[in-house]
């Protein structure tokens with residue numbers, strides 16, 4: 001392709017498109033690097049150059065956190081898997097818009113929050129926690145203790161689901177997805193100060209909801 | 219006494235408050251209590267452990283997403299499909315038009331009409347219009363353009379090769395030719411037809 005490109009005469013008939021040079025996957029010594037060894041930025045470059053297999057690596061690398069993010073919002077395994085697929089499809093379609101001012105993980109979180117909030121918008125919070133994810137109890141766990149932990153977890157999850165949208169998203173990203181306040185600000189398109197304030201109110205409301213539930217039960 | 223704002227309480231709870239904020243927290247029981255309450259709520263939230271599906275689930279999910287992404291790639295936008303899949307037909311149409319124009323403007327050609335104003339003898343455009351018997355087209359950039367446009371390239375192949383024009387790029391390349399360049403294109407196409415065998419009945423060199 002490069003010889004053909006060089007054949008265009010200066011000032012002659014010039015196409016108004018340019019040839020894309022496929023980014024090399026070779027390291028400094030000229031050896032081919034496995035895709036799995038490349039960082040996210042290089043994988044994105046390769047995806048943009050048409051290497052779908054590079055996107056497979058992106059998926060393998062980030063599917064777990066994206067799934068867990070989605071599960072925090074929808075609390076149903078099948079829904080979380082569907083939403084995870086939706087997040088990656090949107091990311092693939094919009095890869096050209098990934099500017100690299102945030103990490104790929106933060107960008108995926110941003111897409112994930114939007115997809116999940118749209119999905120749960122208008123949906124009534126279920127009375128009983130839905131949790132059909134296949135949990136694997138740690139080996140040697142006392143079944144009674146495991147059951148109590150699972151119940152407490154479900155209670156907290158239901159309370160988180162009742163938080164206002166922004167507080168809920170902030171709490172999920174900070175506590176469960178372990179994003180920094182700055183990363184959350186990038187993911188939610190807001191300021192670090194606003195993220196911290198939302199986090200403060202989310203935690204206050206979470207305690208309040210759990211206390212109300214506890215007092216309502218006989 | 220002004221107490222800490224919510225974001226400052228978060229900083230105190232997370233141990234990253236600046237000196238002034240930390241100093242206030244050290245001497246204000248009310249703000250310290252708020253920070254403690256915050257940490258308490260974080261511990262509560264953390265009592266809901268992350269979901270861990272079976273390890274077998276991840277390859278399944280990755281494959282499912284990979285398939286969806288490939289289906290997405292196969293859903294070719296309309297402009298791409300007609301520009302490229304019909305490229306050979308388009309090239310043939312350009313060829314016929316070019317030959318038609320050639321038939322009408324070449325001096326002495328039966329059916330020629332004064333569609334194009336007469337140009338001064340010896341001008342580049344006039345030279346380009348002169349039918350030439352010994353045309354060397356192999357390395358001619360114009361011919362390379364035509365070859366590129368008419369090559370039977372599938373979208374997938376073109377994408378895989380990394381070469382891809384923007385929407386309408388190929389069409390624009392043709393439309394942007396001026397009269398002289400179109401004449402030159404006609405000449406090259408005619409020469410190519412001559413070297414490749416059967417020539418369209420209306421071709422000037424037939």
Ligand SMILES: [Zn+2]
Nearest residue numbers: 221222246249
């Ligand atoms: Zn205070």
